């Protein structure tokens with residue numbers, strides 16, 4: 324079982340983005356409400372929730388499932404939520420060289436719920452924004468706002 328939970332150790336989340344298509348669109352692509360499960364490296368207890376990802380293409384788009392595959396690969400390591408968020412953003416940035424990318428994760432950590440401080444239902448929200456947004460139509464804040472619009 325631990326082999327499965329930690330199967331992302333030694334792998335690169337960008338390599339999961341292995342379907343990339345040339346496409347001239349420069350309009351944002353958003354993938355919302357992607358469930359994820361990872362394991363906190365301090366207590367080896369799960370944290371889990373949903374992820375939303377958005378990027379502004381720069382000549383290339385990803386096969387949409389590959390973004391979720393990249394997230395899953397990064398989840399399958401001992402993690403902290405902040406690092407996980409940044410690793411997914413970096414993977415998209417490296418694989419697609421988009422104009423920019425934003426990632427937001429919202430999760431409950433069992434190390435805070437079932438032991439220790441015992442705060443059930445507390446949600447941790449982390450964001451990561453990468454890229455230069457060269458055409459000026461979007462920036463990190465506007466991409467994050469778009470990402471959150473329906474949530």
Ligand SMILES: Nc1nc2c(ncn2[C@@H]2O[C@H](COP(=O)(O)OP(=O)(O)OP(=O)(O)O)[C@@H](O)[C@H]2O)c(=O)[nH]1
Pocket residue numbers: 342384385386387388389392
């Ligand atoms: N960007 C984008 N990707 C799409 C769309 N429709 C399908 N895809 C993606 O196209 C990709 C095709 O990749 P393949 O590896 O050939 O397909 P697959 O083996 O079914 O991939 P998985 O779904 O990851 O199992 C997948 O990532 C699909 O999710 C779309 O409208 N836009």
